[in-house]
Amino acid sequence: MMFARSSLALLTALVLTGCASEASTPDAPDPITLTAEAAGHYCQMTILEHDGPKAQMYLAGYEHPLWFSQVRDGLAYIKSPEQEAKILVTYVNDMSKAKNWSEPGVDNWIRADEAYFVVHSDAIGGMGAPELVPFSSEADAIAFAKNRGGMVKRLGDISAETVLAPVDAHEGDHQ
Incomplete structure (x- = not known):
């Protein structure tokens, strides 16, 4: 019986630790200022030459972010x-x-896992694809969606298909 209780306590602690580490990463670097030297990970073009919101991402083992x-x-x-x-x-x-x-x-950076994203609006990003527009304020996201179409979602609710599906070549013609 004592073994069962201590096993249950250990399991509970492990589950809670896992949840805490997913919610906040203490070793995560802070965002850095976007500069003229920043180049897009996929396109290798200067980030500042493109309209719309950007992203920066830190990977384990790398000092600088991917842009x-x-x-x-x-x-x-x-x-x-x-x-x-x-x-x-x-x-x-x-x-x-x-x-x-x-x-x-x-x-003006926010963590992607804390943002409210407007998905399926008429907004077109810097590379000409439909954009997922991030806001820190849910009210701002809702107002944007009312004005430009789309729906508000959190990062975990955005499907892979939403961001990986091919883009219609004429989709960017209506910004």
């Missing part, structure tokens, strides 16, 4: 079945604090 020209690309990296690296943290521009679509900001 993504649009949020969709960063989420595609996360959701890709081939992705094997340990992701420490992903940051996205907080469009609640952005000046406008052309100037989403260089220091």
Whole structure:
């Protein structure tokens, strides 16, 4: 009986520890300022040349973040079945604090796992694909969705298909 109780206590502690580590990563680096030297992970183009929100991601064992020209690309990296690296943290521009679509900001980052994303709106990202628009404020996300279409989702509710599906070549024609 004593063994069963101590096993149950150990199991409970392990489960709670696992949940805590998923909720916050204490060794996750802070976001850095977006500079003119930042190049997109997939396109190797200068990030600042593209409109719309961006993403930066830290991988275990790497000092510098991967940069993504649009949020969709960063989420595609996360959701890709081939992705094997340990992701420490992903940051996205907080469009609640952005000046406008052309100037989403260089220091207004929020953790992707804390953002409210507007999915399936008419917003087109910097690489010409439909964008998933991140906000720190749920109210701002809802207002954006009412104005531009789409629905509000959290990161865990965004399917891989949403960010990995092919993009219609004419989809970017209606920004």
